Amino acid sequence: MSAPSSSHDSQLLRGVLPLLILTLLHERESYGYELVERLRALGLTGLATGVVYPVLGRFERDGLVTSHLVPSSSGPARKYYAITESGCDAQEAAVGKWAAIKEVAERGLDRGRTPL
């Protein structure tokens, strides 16, 4: 998979980032920066931390994730985020919506590729 450039479209990123964050937290809980690194490992190489924390903040406010501080022997406590049951439901719903949009987009792109 080719990595999107660091100048990837911010609107596209805004659309897909919440889904990716919920999906990664569904796999396992993470602290903020670890989550950023996991997203970068997916291919969002130029992703800024400042884009991720606001999404986590909204999720926490809306009850889709919870957070707890885990003391660290090497430094200050880290704030871990974990997905809630509502978050799992929201993630499933978002995956369904994403699949529907992807299907529409692919249909449109296939028409563009078909020779007239």
Next chain:
Amino acid sequence: MTIDERSQRLSAGDQWRRDWYLSRVDWHLATLVSGRERRRIITSLRDDITGEASQHGLRATLSGLGDPRVLAQDYADGDARRRPLWTRGIVAGMSALLLYWVVFFSCLLGMFAVVAEASITEVRTHFLFIEVIAFADDTGFGVGWTDRAAWLIVPLVIVATVFLLTSRAWRGWRKQR
């Protein structure tokens, strides 16, 4: 675990830089979200910054978060409403009052200079509707002003006007309707 306990491994300088950054985010959030939401965001962000700074250093952490104004807008995304800016109103109002008194006392000093150099006993002038008197004689010197109500009303009107304009107070009134 308290915030102080969490922060104890950040140096005093880093804590100051973190809090300065947070205060700038807070300043911009004030225009976008409610006070309760603002406090929630700042508390959460403080924890995130403190945790991340232990791994990557505070400079890299704050650099990754970017411009406080943009970050505040991202936090308020979808919730932003036009709100009164009470804090800005108070700061601007107090600054206007301070400026008023600085100009007023500069005016008084100028009057004293005239009294001293011209060898006259009394100088009268008007400063924003207030009649001000500076006097000097063999027994001493002093200042006074007439229009008892005006010396109080004029600065109050200035402060209130600046406060209302800079705080966009009418936004709160619209919200209540």
